[in-house]
Amino acid sequence: MTVQQVLFFLFGAIALGAAIGMVTARKVFHAALWMLLAFFGVAGLYVLLEAPFFAAAQLFVYMGAIGVLIIYAIMLTRGMMRQRLPRVNDQWWFAGLLAAVLLVVLVWLVWQHPWATTTAAAPEDSLNRLGLTLVDPEGFALPFEVASVLLVMALIGAVTIVRER
Amino acid sequence: MESLSRFLAFLADAIVNIGDWIRGLLLGAGLADPWVSLIMKAIGAIVVAFFPLMVVIFLIWAYRKVAARMQGRLGPNSSGTWAGPYGILQTFADAIKMLTKEDIRPQGIDKIPYNLAPILVVFASIATWAVMPFGPKLIGTDLNIGIFYILAFSSAALVVFLMAGWSSNNKYATVGAFRSVAQLIGYEIPQLLAVLTVVMVTGSLRMQEIVGQQKIPLLFQLPVTAFIFFLASMAEVNARPFELLEAESELVCGYFIEYSGMKFGMFYLGEFMNSTAVAALFATLFLGGWRGPWVEQAPIMGTIWFLVKMALMLLVWMLIQITLPRLRIDQMLAFNWKFLVPLALANLCIIGLVNKGITEWFPGGVSAWTRAGILLMANVGIFLATWGILAALERREQRRREAWRAAQVGEVEVSA
Amino acid sequence: MLEQFIFVGVLLVVALFLPVVLIGLAWLLRPKRPNPRKSEIYECGLQPHGENWVQFKAQYYIFALVFLVFDVEAVFLFPWALVYNWLPLYAVLEGVLFIALLAAALVYAWQKGALEWM
Numbered sequence: 270m271t272v273q274q275v276l277f278f279l280f281g282a283i284a285l286g287a288a289i290g291m292v293t294a295r296k297v298f299h300a301a302l303w304m305l306l307a308f309f310g311v312a313g314l315y316v317l318l319e320a321p322f323f324a325a326a327q328l329f330v331y332m333g334a335i336g337v338l339i340i341y342a343i344m345l346t347r348g349m350m351r352q353r354l355p356r357v358n359d360q361w362w363f364a365g366l367l368a369a370v371l372l373v374v375l376v377w378l379v380w381q382h383p384w385a386t387t388t389a390a391a392p393e394d395s396l397n398r399l400g401l402t403l404v405d406p407e408g409f410a411l412p413f414e415v416a417s418v419l420l421v422m423a424l425i426g427a428v429t430i431v432r433e434r
Numbered sequence: 435m436e437s438l439s440r441f442l443a444f445l446a447d448a449i450v451n452i453g454d455w456i457r458g459l460l461l462g463a464g465l466a467d468p469w470v471s472l473i474m475k476a477i478g479a480i481v482v483a484f485f486p487l488m489v490v491i492f493l494i495w496a497y498r499k500v501a502a503r504m505q506g507r508l509g510p511n512s513s514g515t516w517a518g519p520y521g522i523l524q525t526f527a528d529a530i531k532m533l534t535k536e537d538i539r540p541q542g543i544d545k546i547p548y549n550l551a552p553i554l555v556v557f558a559s560i561a562t563w564a565v566m567p568f569g570p571k572l573i574g575t576d577l578n579i580g581i582f583y584i585l586a587f588s589s590a591a592l593v594v595f596l597m598a599g600w601s602s603n604n605k606y607a608t609v610g611a612f613r614s615v616a617q618l619i620g621y622e623i624p625q626l627l628a629v630l631t632v633v634m635v636t637g638s639l640r641m642q643e644i645v646g647q648q649k650i651p652l653l654f655q656l657p658v659t660a661f662i663f664f665l666a667s668m669a670e671v672n673a674r675p676f677e678l679l680e681a682e683s684e685l686v687c688g689y690f691i692e693y694s695g696m697k698f699g700m701f702y703l704g705e706f707m708n709s710t711a712v713a714a715l716f717a718t719l720f721l722g723g724w725r726g727p728w729v730e731q732a733p734i735m736g737t738i739w740f741l742v743k744m745a746l747m748l749l750v751w752m753l754i755q756i757t758l759p760r761l762r763i764d765q766m767l768a769f770n771w772k773f774l775v776p777l778a779l780a781n782l783c784i785i786g787l788v789n790k791g792i793t794e795w796f797p798g799g800v801s802a803w804t805r806a807g808i809l810l811m812a813n814v815g816i817f818l819a820t821w822g823i824l825a826a827l828e829r830r831e832q833r834r835r836e837a838w839r840a841a842q843v844g845e846v847e848v849s850a
Numbered sequence: 851m852l853e854q855f856i857f858v859g860v861l862l863v864v865a866l867f868l869p870v871v872l873i874g875l876a877w878l879l880r881p882k883r884p885n886p887r888k889s890e891i892y893e894c895g896l897q898p899h900g901e902n903w904v905q906f907k908a909q910y911y912i913f914a915l916v917f918l919v920f921d922v923e924a925v926f927l928f929p930w931a932l933v934y935n936w937l938p939l940y941a942v943l944e945g946v947l948f949i950a951l952l953a954a955a956l957v958y959a960w961q962k963g964a965l966e967w968m
Binding site: 273316317319321322326329330333334335337338341342344345390391393396397399400401403404405410413414416417418420421423424425427428429431 | 851852855908909910911912914915916917918919921922923924925926928929930931932933936937941944945947948951952954955956958959962964
């Protein structure tokens with residue numbers, strides 16, 4: 270095994286193990302912390318894919334902003350912190366079934382898709398290319414602006430919900 | 435005579451030369467090349483990790499000295515309990531005290547997050563030093579995402595405060611953590627927007643490239659951006675006007691109230707390390723980092739310039755921190771959301787348009803000085819406009835207050 | 851590229867070890883005399899009353915959400931700012947439009963009073 274493979278399995282194990290820890294944690298706060306560790310593992314995988322910008326964005330948006338948001342959201346719930354909640358509720362079999370079906374579908378998709386693989390290194394200026402295509406009318410100029418509208422909508426929605434209280 | 439000139443040549447780029455010497459030694463010992471480069475990276479990492487620690491040891495002493503001098507009281511000195519000449523051993527005394535203090539674990543804490551938080555605080559602040567340019571060739575590693583890497587780590591570190599506050603099983607700690615994170619996430623936005631402006635003008639995220647582009651330090655091209663970045667980073671490291679975290683009279687000590695001994699020391703260390711990192715970042719982004727006279731002849735001068743600029747920023751940080759009183763949380767958040775964020779957004783747009791306008795207007799290209807002059811004029815414009823808007827708002831507020839007072843007086847007269 | 855991240859990885863390991871070593875050293879040196887009175891929660895000398903983990907107000911959530919919105923915006927804008935010098939004027943205007951929309955959202959939140967501390 271090369272070093273890269275070892276690191277891949279290490280980060281994959283961190284992400285998966287933390288995800289399992291998250292769904293089995295008895296305290297909601299611990300579940301949130303496990304989730305952040307899973308994000309960190311994914312960031313490591315991005316580095317191995319030679320996409321450092323996305324690794325940093327993973328830390329920046331997911332561990333930073335989403336982490337704080339989730340913990341603030343937990344604190345809005347009443348009395349969720351102290352008592353050890355039961356792990357499953359009475360809909361567990363349905364959720365499990367859905368998750369299993371999703372897993373099968375995803376594995377099947379990954380398996381049968383002819384992935385274009387390359388052994389070449391990622392181009393050094395990939396981030397510059399991303400920047401250029403983002404604002405290129407032939408590229409992603411419209412999705413770029415739509416993303417902005419989406420963010421505005423998210424903010425307006427949140428303000429509205431909180432104001433109604 | 436010849437040995438002297440050889441010694442001077444060695445000294446001119448001392449740190450790089452020492453590195454080359456160690457590498458030669460390792461290669462001479464018969465190690466394979468990949469192992470040598472790994473060992474060199476490990477040595478580099480240890481040096482980079484210990485640099486902020488060393489600075490903090492000096493900084494704590496300097497801070498107490500400056501604070502004592504400014505507030506007209508005795509700081510650490512050589513009389514009384516002896517702490518070395520000028521009290522220079524004070525920090526070591528503090529460190530020994532913390533090492534030998536009992537670690538009190540309060541009841542009902544959430545053990546794993548409680549013990550993990552002090553470790554992660556220091557971890558996150560050391561991690562940001564990986565891309566800090568100490569000299570023309572001295573940098574941990576010049577990542578192509580450079581500055582974004584630093585922002586990512588300082589953003590990811592926010593959760594650690596919540597971890598510490600929440601796991602302490604103390605109401606003050608929890609409230610303190612929530613408040614300080616509310617402050618930190620707020621002030622991260624203007625900081626981000628200021629960095630975006632810098633990236634736009636220098637055209638790179640690489641730290642060395644950002645330094646390389648600053649023939650004229652960006653402070654003189656983009657003073658408004660530097661101002662926004664400075665204020666936001668003051669708030670990011672909880673310096674005094676924005677210091678809610680240690681609001682002794684309200685929240686006792688913020689989120690680390692329940693920590694004692696070395697774990698408290700870790701938070702203390704992390705805070706000073708963050709201040710150092712922010713000072714170094716300001717020096718790099720706006721003061722030209724290692725750039726200065728004689729750097730081309732002797733690259734070691736670059737490191738000295740970097741340290742001087744960093745020390746200057748730390749001095750400014752201390753002076754503000756020691757002089758000003760604390761803001762209330764509502765004032766602090768209002769200042770951020772209603773002043774800094776709109777200003778930073780407007781600044782980003784205006785600088786972006788003006789800078790592009792210069793390029794469009796002069797197809798032949800302009801000299802760096804002309805561009806800097808026009809950018810400076812745009813900055814003066816932004817400053818004057820902000821000033822005007824604030825003054826107008828203040829006048830309106832004053833008129834409203836006077837009208838309200840007049841109405842009160844009128845009522846009194848009628849009732850009398 | 852990955853070569854550079856080896857350094858980052860080594861630095862992260864060192865950065866993790868440094869505080870662990872310091873705390874471990876303190877663990878070796880410090881006195882250990884636990885006492886139930888000593889390990890009481892410090893709430894200014896009073897007996898702690900009620901739960902610590904209580905429900906907080908929704909205000910914090912809004913701040914976190916605005917932060918998230920601006921963070922995501924920054925992730926979009928960093929590549930744009932990086933190539934800014936090579937962009938034609940209309941592409942710069944696209945970026946400015948992007949920022950202006952967010953500024954409008956901020957003004958909306960401001961007008962609705964969501965940014966007031968209550």
